[in-house]
Amino acid sequence: MDMVKAYGNFIKKSAENPKTAQKLINLGLAIAYHWLSRRHDKKMPKSFKYLNRICIKFMHQPLKNPNNSAWVNLFAPAEILHAMDIYPLFIEAFASFLCGFECEDEYIDRAERAGIAETLCSYHKAFLGAGITGLLPKPKFAVTTSMICDANIGTFRHLTDMYDIPCYVIDIPNYYSPDAEEYVVDQLKEMVCIIEDIMGRKLDEARLKKVLMTENQTRTFLKKYMDSLEYKYFPTTLTMEMFMLFASHTFMGRQETYRFYQMLYREIDSYPQKQVKRIFWIHLLPYYQTTLKKYFNLNDKYQILGCDLNFDFLDNMDYNNPYKALAEKMIKNQYNGEYQRRIEGITKIIKKLKPDGVINFCHWGCKQSSGGVILLRKAIKDMGIPFLSLDGDGIDKRNSHDGQIKTRLEAFLEILDG
Amino acid sequence: MGDVMVGYVCKYTPIHIIESFGEKVHKIDPLPANFDNADCCTHNNMCSYVKAVLEECLAGKIQRIVLMNCCDSVRRLYDVLKLQPTIEFLYMLDLPRKADEKGCIMLAKELNAFIKEYEKFSGINFNKERFVELLHEQRNSRQYAKAGVNIGIMGARCESSITEIIQNAGANIVFNLACNGDNVIETNGFNGEDIIYQYAKTLLNQYPCMRMADTTKRYAVLKKDIEKSISGLIFHTVKFCDMYSFDYTKIKENLSLPVLKLETDYSLQSEGQIRTRIEAFIEALKTKKPPRLTSNSAYVCGIDSGSLSTNVVILDGQRNILAYSIVPTGAKTVDSATEAFENALARANLTRSDISYIVSTGYGRIGIPFSDKRVTEITCHGRGAHFLNNSVRTIIDIGGQDSKIIRINNKGDVVDFVMNDKCSAGTGRFLEVMAKTLGLSLEDMSKEAANSKEELTITSMCTVFAESEVISLIAKNKDKADIIKGLNKSIAGRTLSLLERIGRKKHYMMTGGVAKNSGVVQALEEKIGEKIFVPEEPQIIGALGAALIALENIKS
Incomplete structure (x- = not known):
């Protein structure tokens, strides 16, 4: 652990020398890919070991090849980029890696010093800090959606102005209707034309269809995995649940992701049924947090059943109409629109997975999720399931108070064990 | 109908449509004493304005409300209000973020859907003739620059108590382009079948707020019109509304006028401090050359x-x-x-x-x-x-409950300043609480840091959280000197980020009671990398x- 801290300190000290800091990040990712990702606990399922490796690869590719890369947010339709062989840099994940590299505080502070509100989401602040100091290599363009999280448009606009690169904002209406779908389809088509101009190559629609077909097949494995999760014990870690966001979102449609979910659903079958306390997690997981790691990482007594964000869209996509399918996927995402839709989506999954308890994590700066926490609490309590809401931060360690988390979590687990 | 007002929060709200039903509209501008009830229905880290609106609704002061899909906080406000029995009409329009033709068509459809819903609720048919009449009425008389100090307001929604303070301090407000500011749209000359579409187009093409996809118009007008009409700009942000911090950095770059950044939490609590900042800003704008002294006997x-x-x-x-x-x-x-x-x-x-x-x-x-x-x-x-x-250009003043950075020119006139927001983090009060926790006098605390041997970091900036952090460090048998040094570093860090907001410029002077604490001064000198001049009696x-x-x- 101390080695990582020392490495993080090197990055922090190089914040004024972006070229050196970039080299350090690339070096860290290379080491993590070739060495660290192989050194897992024996308890760690093989599919997760594979997930770990592909996530590092997904992060490293756009950084190594900035001229063939684009910044995207979690909900952006990266399928179009996969079909054009463009590497997406998934910005929230980059911020999360800075936390893993023990240097997120430096970049968050840099953003705040540049005038960015301290109440902004820390993922965005860390990414902004990285951009402001020049830690990020210049990509060709950026794509963000307006849906679910307000921070995206501000962050993308700020940094793409600074880097002088084009930024396409896809405006997603709050509710689904044929008109809303058409509004999004038109934007996607306009965006593709712009990307084609920037990259000097055409999008092959047949490739896009193929990406969506792969995505459908991948999602079939995901659903089968969920079926097994209803009764199987499958050890996981906070980090793996977060890594799964790469697979369930930005890198859906890629072959590596297909392979991961295939491995996952096959592997879970070989695991036993076991009497453990099963906890369903809502929203982000602070994967660095000491107490939570102690209780949930590969634990025999408590198991995280999954994180709601990884199950936010489970429908089949009409790959013959790829633009329509992508528009529909975004508008119908269970987090878009009214909070009640999200409650319905979450309660549906909870009814299926039957957890013993539900933990919701209020991430610092995330108004869209925190704002509904009282409504969520009521819905889960009405189902007769114990509910705990924790306040903290997905990446900024200074905003998660271990003492508070520990007391609340242990009391909650005592209730479950009671 | 007509007795109860329809509340709204956003400048994009189709108020002409609501009024054509014979209703009165009311821009919600609450100033609650606290957020006790709102905090029970949502999270306390939501935008303060939204919590203030919620507080008003929960107190039964608003029964009908029309929201726009402004931001994450307003969306959650809508979700929470949906369950409130005292609300008799609640509607949220989906406002597109793009003002191109497709965006305008989307908004026109939204407006038509809203009309249907209001017809259903009120039992009154939409009166198109009345709507046209209302559109032709001149409602906002434009303000012009007058003799004296002319001020503009930009940023996130700005409560009326702030505009009152500005006017009472003797300044003239030329424009209010904050997100709940004047709904300045040109509606004259509208007619014909597609009048709702024209209205949608006009609403969407007004001075863009920060949630819109394209905000270039915000900065284009700065040089062209704004700079000529005002002598200073007040930029307002609301606690937990992040959108306008992006805007502030850009406005600062694009505007060569003095800008005062104010952050409020939409409650009554911070009025004294806000008044000081506004008055000082206006005084700085009024600054005249000091007259020559002729009498020596006074x-x-x-x-x-x-x-x-x-x-x-x-x-x-x-x-x-x-x-x-x-x-x-x-x-x-x-x-x-x-x-x-x-x-x-x-x-x-x-x-x-x-x-x-x-x-x-x-x-x-x-x-x-x-x-x-x-x-x-x-x-x-x-x-x-x-x-x-007279070589000092930056004053770091840390007093009992405020910390300020003041930038002065070679004549001693204030050219810029920043102040901490309503919170005692990093101020004299913070040190006082910590000294009490450690069982030391302020004087002993000042000297003690010199004996520190171990590097400790106090991560919490908030006085209340830092206190519990200090208690846990004491519980771990950490040395007092190390804890104090950690606290000093924490104050220095907080002060540095305040300083970065107006930029560094030497030489530095530190004033206020905290300047007497040599440990804090030293920690600050280390952070800034410059010597700080501390007067004999700061x-x-x-x-x-x-x-x-x-x-x-x-x-x-």
């Missing part, structure tokens, strides 16, 4: 009534400090001021009648009836610091500046 006095101490300085006509006194501020401002004044008079061997002019400053300046003039402590600190050391700089202003006044 005695003047400056009184700085701070939150923790009241300080008095007496000067003679040649700017010599004859006496000063520092007393703790008690429950009554006027009593402490009188006591400090009498002490100083005794030391200077003078009586009240010898004093020709008194300027009061500080938090309690309004409460001193015997002062001739009131000036904010920001202007006074600028004057006082410049008098003591607590009297405000009072000294006030006395200097008093001298200028008797001759002007």
Whole structure:
């Protein structure tokens, strides 16, 4: 652990020398890919070991090849980029890696010093800090959606102005209707034309269809995995649940992701049924947090059943109409629109997975999720399931108070064990 | 209908449509005493304005409300309000973020859907003729720059109490382009079948708010129109509304005028501090050259009534400090001021009648009836610091409940300043609480950091959280000296980020009670990498500046 801290300190000290800091990040990712990702606990399922490796690869590719890369947010339709062989840099994940590299505080502070509100989401602040100091290599363009999280448009606009690169904002209406779908389809088509101009190559629609077909097949494995999760014990870690966001979102449609979910659903079958306390997690997981790691990482007594964000869209996509399918996927995402839709989506999954308890994590700066926490609490309590809401931060360690988390979590687990 | 008003929050709201149903509209501008009820229905880290609206709704003051899909906080406000039985009509329109043709078509459809819904609720049919009439009415008379100080307002929604303070301080508000500002749209000449589409197009093409996809228009008008009409801009942000911090950095780059950044939490609690900042800003804009002194026989006095101490300085006509006194501020401002004044008079061997002019400053300046003039402590600190050391360009003032960074020019005029927001983190009060927790006097605490051997980091900036962090460090048997050094570093870090907001410029002077704490000064010097000049008596700089202003006044 101390080695990582020392490495993080090197990055922090190089914040004024972006070229050196970039080299350090690339070096860290290379080491993590070739060495660290192989050194897992024996308890760690093989599919997760594979997930770990592909996530590092997904992060490293756009950084190594900035001229063939684009910044995207979690909900952006990266399928179009996969079909054009463009590497997406998934910005929230980059911020999360800075936390893993023990240097997120430096970049968050840099953003705040540049005038960015301290109440902004820390993922965005860390990414902004990285951009402001020049830690990020210049990509060709950026794509963000307006849906679910307000921070995206501000962050993308700020940094793409600074880097002088084009930024396409896809405006997603709050509710689904044929008109809303058409509004999004038109934007996607306009965006593709712009990307084609920037990259000097055409999008092959047949490739896009193929990406969506792969995505459908991948999602079939995901659903089968969920079926097994209803009764199987499958050890996981906070980090793996977060890594799964790469697979369930930005890198859906890629072959590596297909392979991961295939491995996952096959592997879970070989695991036993076991009497453990099963906890369903809502929203982000602070994967660095000491107490939570102690209780949930590969634990025999408590198991995280999954994180709601990884199950936010489970429908089949009409790959013959790829633009329509992508528009529909975004508008119908269970987090878009009214909070009640999200409650319905979450309660549906909870009814299926039957957890013993539900933990919701209020991430610092995330108004869209925190704002509904009282409504969520009521819905889960009405189902007769114990509910705990924790306040903290997905990446900024200074905003998660271990003492508070520990007391609340242990009391909650005592209730479950009671 | 017609008796109950329809509340709204956003400048994109189709108020003409609502009014054409015969309803009165009301821009919700709440100022609750606290958020006790709102915090029970949502998370306390939501946008303060949204919590204030929720507080009003929960108190039963608003029964009908039309929202736009503005931001994450408003969306959650809608979700929470949906379950409130006291709300009889609630509607949220989906406002597109793009003002192109497709966006306008989307909004027109939204407007038609809203009309249907309101017809259903009210039992009244939409009156198109009335709508056209309303569109042709001139409603917002445009403001023009007048003689004196002209101010513009931009940023996130800005409560009316702020505009009142600005006007009371003697400035003229030329425009209010904050996100709940004047709904300045040109609707004259609308007619025909597609009138709803035209209306949608006009709404979407007004001065864009920060949620819109394209905000270039915000900055395009800065150079063209705005700079010519005002002498300073007040940029307002709301606690937990992040969108406008992006805007602020850009406005600062694009505007060559002084900008005051204010952050409020939409509650009554911070009004005193806000008043000080606005008044100081307007005073700085009014700054005139100090008149030449012709009389040498006058005695003047400056009184700085701070939150923790009241300080008095007496000067003679040649700017010599004859006496000063520092007393703790008690429950009554006027009593402490009188006591400090009498002490100083005794030391200077003078009586009240010898004093020709008194300027009061500080938090309690309004409460001193015997002062001739009131000036904010920001202007006074600028004057006082410049008098003591004319190479100083940056003043770091950390007092009892405020910390400020003041930038002055080579004449001692304030050119820019920033202040901490409503929170005691990194101020004298913070140190006082920590000293109490550690069982030390402030003086011992100041010396103790020098004995530190181990590097400790106090991560919490908030006084309350830091206190519990210190208690846990004590529980771990950590050395007091190390804890104090950690606290000093925490204050220095907080101050540095405040400093970065106006940029670094040497030389530095530190004033206020905290400047007496050598540990904090040292931690700050390490962070900034520059030597900091600490005057012999750092607590009297405000009072000294006030006395200097008093001298200028008797001759002007």
